[in-house]
Amino acid sequence: MFDVVVVGAGPAGLNAALVSGRQRRRVLLLDSGAPRNAPAQETHMLLSRDGLSPTALREAGQADLRAYPTVETRSAEVVDASAIASGFELALADGGRERARKLVLATGQTDVLADVPGLAERFGRSVFHCPFCHGYEAREQPIAVLGSDFPSVMLALYVADRFSGDVVLCGNGEAPPDEHRERLEKAGVAVREERVTEVRGEFGALELRLEGGQPLARGAVFHRTRIRQHSGLAERLGCELLPDGCVRVNEFQQTSVRGVYAAGDMARLEALPDAMTFVVMGAADGARAAIWVDQELFREDAGLPAPNAS
Numbered sequence: 001m002f003d004v005v006v007v008g009a010g011p012a013g014l015n016a017a018l019v020s021g022r023q024r025r026r027v028l029l030l031d032s033g034a035p036r037n038a039p040a041q042e043t044h045m046l047l048s049r050d051g052l053s054p055t056a057l058r059e060a061g062q063a064d065l066r067a068y069p070t071v072e073t074r075s076a077e078v079v080d081a082s083a084i085a086s087g088f089e090l091a092l093a094d095g096g097r098e099r100a101r102k103l104v105l106a107t108g109q110t111d112v113l114a115d116v117p118g119l120a121e122r123f124g125r126s127v128f129h130c131p132f133c134h135g136y137e138a139r140e141q142p143i144a145v146l147g148s149d150f151p152s153v154m155l156a157l158y159v160a161d162r163f164s165g166d167v168v169l170c171g172n173g174e175a176p177p178d179e180h181r182e183r184l185e186k187a188g189v190a191v192r193e194e195r196v197t198e199v200r201g202e203f204g205a206l207e208l209r210l211e212g213g214q215p216l217a218r219g220a221v222f223h224r225t226r227i228r229q230h231s232g233l234a235e236r237l238g239c240e241l242l243p244d245g246c247v248r249v250n251e252f253q254q255t256s257v258r259g260v261y262a263a264g265d266m267a268r269l270e271a272l273p274d275a276m277t278f279v280v281m282g283a284a285d286g287a288r289a290a291i292w293v294d295q296e297l298f299r300e301d302a303g304l305p306a307p308n309a310s
Helices: 011-022 054-065 150-162 178-186 279-302
Strands: 002-007 027-031 071-075 078-084 087-092 097-105 109-112 143-146 167-170 190-192 196-202 205-210 216-218 220-223 226-229 247-249 260-262 267-269
Touching: 002 011, 002 087, 002 279, 011 027, 011 054, 011 071, 011 279, 027 097, 054 071, 097 279, 143 150, 143 216, 150 167, 150 178, 150 220, 167 216, 205 220, 247 260, 260 279
Parallel strands: 002 027, 002 097, 027 071, 097 260, 143 167, 143 220, 167 190, 247 267
Antiparallel strands: 078 087, 087 097, 109 226, 196 205, 205 216
């Protein structure tokens, strides 16, 4: 039995495994090989690694783990998990089973894009979801924001304020809320309500085909995607989910199920309006989860109260 099994090898999972390995815990890191940020070409806002590709960052993290003999990394998909008397048992897609005293879930989210031909193929290269992560690279470009709901309106206003004087909100067949029209006009954000039938071209030279209207030339597109859990493990274990689908955690990264921790963009504090999807935030969550997993294990073995006990 492992002390800790970490499911997911993005920034949160890698850092959780690193911290646990440095405490000489016996750790198994399971990686399905399908990270959320795989389409992106660069990672940003990570000190000393700004601009590094997600692939290179993962490889560097895995290389760090090889220095710690108690950490095992394995390519495997976890298809089920259940509580047992001594901890948890995981079922793997290859038929194998593993047991752990504690679990750290770092399985992430999956982006669900609008059903527009050409959009998914450009996601992470010329179609972006986050102005903090990719706004600087799109600066001074003509920008389209795809969507008509309030978050899309806010996104359009933000990129117009920070990065471009030429922003168009493309409603994709829908109009933005009337109460925000004046705000968009005041910010100089134009509105196109036609349905977007296709996205063509590359970064700096995109073309949005609009139903019944003239094509729109843009340098970049921002699109606030819908998200869903990449894995159903948290739900199957009985972890409480928030209305947006994120796993509810406390300040220790603990879920509502004792012994199960969640880190990265799959989880958030209830008091926060959104999960923080930045790489650096995921790595911090992973470290926090691993520290408190270690403390929980230590106190259990010493017969002391859990670290969050009153």
